[in-house]
Amino acid sequence: MIDLDLGASIPPHTAHAVSVSLPTWKSNIGYEEGEDWVVGRMVTGYPRFFIHRSIQAFIADILDSLGRKDSKAFLFPTRQIADRCVSFVKTHAPPAAFSSLSTAHLVLDTTQPTSGALAALSPAISAVLCSQEAFPFVKQYWQHTGDGVSSRRAEFCHNLFKDGLLRLDEEGSVRTTQNVPTSPKPCRGPKRYQRPSSVEATKAAQSPKPAPDGDAGLPDLHETSRFLEERYGRNLDVSFVHPAKSAIKRRIAGALRGVSELTTAPPPEHEMESNSRGIPNLKEEDVYLFPCGMSAIFNSHRALLSARGSMKSVNFGFPYVDTFKVLEKFGPGAVFYGHGSEEDLDDLEKRLQGGDRFLALFCEFPGNPLLTCPNLVRIRQLADKYDFAVVVDETIGTFANVNVLPFADIVASSLTKIFSGDCNVMGGSAIFNPNSRYYSALKEWAEAGADGAGYEDTYWPEDVMFMERNSRDFASRIDRINTNAEAICDVLRTCPIVKTIFYPKYNTSRANYEACQLPGGGYGGLLSVVFHRPEQAVVFYDVVETAKGPSLGTNFTLTSPYVLLAHYQELDWAEGFGVDRNLIRISVGLEETDHLVTIMRNALETAAK
Incomplete structure (x- = not known):
């Protein structure tokens, strides 16, 4: 891992890796400046900031088939999401930029004899096509919301497209060009899946879609899995997708399930009564899965706007960059409290006493990258008194260390991080607290479904299977990571x-962390360090023998000059909230403790010289 070349995937040789190697301080600056010596060598990148090569290839073929080679495009999993993107661009871009906007929707060709075997996956792609002028605005929507297609979905659907199994939905597409050709000539696939009569093809076209809460109505799952394996080289048994989602949800709820329990039969509901969240009436259907963590936050915001109406929110504490962007750009705006301190809470309380009302308070527990923790006890008291929701992002704390659900109406998390650990799949979750005063309204939003602008389950089945496998040992990994982080x-x-260490155990907000800490829980696997002199930070980063790139929560130690990457265009602004531009963030992994200690000491000795 430590000898990765510039631009190599992290983990190495991983087609759907989440991180990318930026091994020197200079290469991080080069990436932010868009310099070709860095960007040109990147085989991948963090998925919401870098368009995966498989997605780029699919976009090129779609544009070619539509006769729009000079256009740009982004891919989304449903037409509803694509339409929201178009609405966003029309709201934020100048008219000259969105005049060329159009959408194209690719759907499964149900006239093909193999379509019945694929229906269980619900493969679909919606493209938002735009000009170069509109591209930055479409990209904003794609980045902030996290609702773009995953690389695995794109890769799979691209193969279907090339085989003629995905076609342009003429009725549902809005285009600005005339006489647009449809997808390439269909390929009927292997002979074993071809049926000679049109009657049989009609039957395949009428195969029912999977029921939302189980496997009822699925086509022949054995044939589906065999078809996927033989035709597309996939190790994807779709009969286990729904049980895999169930297992993931129960792990998130703190009611862990082992692999031996992963069967097609639904688990007993009473198993949920005992969970680390301390909420006996928490149900599996209160946990919602999303394609990434930002999608979970964005859709939590959407849910609250639907449930409570259009009001400003509060961003409390120094935020992850896109959370604040969501609150700013998708609704009436937000009040920002960048320190997340008791003094900030005092000011918020004065606003509330003066009559100000808010939709919700969004915070991280702990925050990134300063690892400070807001006073959730006091925030909950204010929320109950002045009627606003509390949304807590627990990604860094993790539910194995802390329990924040009793203080929150919604708990969001990025499953991409330590829940997965393997750095090869994206995912996100949101829990609706059944004891929240807004619970009924939130559930009403969720149950409205896509057509009612509610919850859409767009988590691609292949990504689900990888996430389920990766997260089986989640709880056991946390203890080791906690120990290693404290040793570092x-x-x-x-x-x-070293000038300052940021870690929940040593921050001034330690009491706030410990108010939510579980018995036996540690202080997490993320820490940040600031050196007395900038050049010491540069040397330390360049020589430390760990993987170096974006993301966190990996099973291996991952180092990053986080502020450079997240706030390169606003470094002075970040420093106004105590976030040093030369801060280095260390995400601690599962290596042997003594080995990690030696790595850190060696790098510090070199930096000291």
């Missing part, structure tokens, strides 16, 4: 060139 902190705290 001990080394850094005694080093004379």
Whole structure:
């Protein structure tokens, strides 16, 4: 892992890797500046900031088939999401930029004899086509919301498209060009899946879609899995997709399930009564899955706007970059409290006493990258008194260390991080607290479905299967990571060139963390360090023998000059909230503790010289 070349995937040789190697301080700056010596060598990148090569290839073929080679495009999993993107662009872009906007929807060709075997996956792609002028605005929607297609979905659907099994939905497409050709000539696939009569083809076309809450109505799952394996080289048994989702949801709820329990039969509901969340009436259907963590946050915001009406929100604490963008751009705006301190809460309380009302307060627990924790006890008291929702992003704390659900109306998380650990699949979740005063309205939004602008389950089945496998040992990994992180902190705290360590155990907000800490829970696997001199940070980063790139929560230690990557265009603004531009963030992995300590000491010694 430590010898990765610039631009290599992290993990190495992983087609759907979440991180990318930026091994020197200079290469991080080069990436932010868009310099070709960096960007040109990147085989992948963080999925909401880098358009995966498989997605780029699919876009090129779609544009070619539509006669729009000079256009740009982004891919989304449903037409409803694509339409929201178009609405966003029309709201934020100048008229000259969105005049060329159009959408194209690719759907399964049900006249093909193999379509019945594919129906269980519900493969579909919606493209938003735009000009170069509109491209930055479409990209904003794609990045902020996290609702773009995953690389696995794109890769799979691209193969269907090339085989003629995905076709342009003429009726549902809005286009600005005339005489647009449809998808390439259909390929009927292997002979074993061809049926000679039109009657049989009609039957395949009428195969029912899967029921939302189980496997009832699925086509022949054995044939589906065999078809996927033989035709597309996929290790994807679709009969286990729904049980895999169930297992993931129960792990998120703190009612862990082992692999031995992963069967097609639904687990007993009473199993949910005992969970680490401390909410006996929590049900599996209160946990919602999303294609990534930002999608979970964005859709939580959408749900609250639907449930409570259009009001400003509060962003409390220094935020992950896109969370604040969502609150700013998708609704009436937000009030920003960048320190997340008691003084900020005092000011918020004065606003509330003066008559200000808010939709929700969004916060992270702990925050990224300063690892400070808001006072959730006091926030909950204010929310109950002044009627606003509380949304807590627990990605960094993880439910194995802390329990924030009793203080929140919605708990969001990025499953991409430590829940997965393997850095090869994206995912997100949101829990609706059944004891929330807004619970009924939130559930009404969710049950409205896509046509009612409610919840859409767009989590691609292949990604589900990878996430389920990766997360089976989630709880056991946390203890090791907690131990390693504290050991690294001990080394850094005694080093004379280190100015500040940010870690929940040593921050001034430690009491707020411990108010939510579970018995036996640790302080997490993320820490940040600031050196006395900028050049010490540069040397430390360049020589530390860990993987170096974006993301966190990996099973291996991953180091990043986080502020450079997340806030390169606003470094002065970040420093106004105590976030040093030369801060280095370390996401601690599962390596042997002594080995990690040696790595850190060696890098510190070199930086000290």
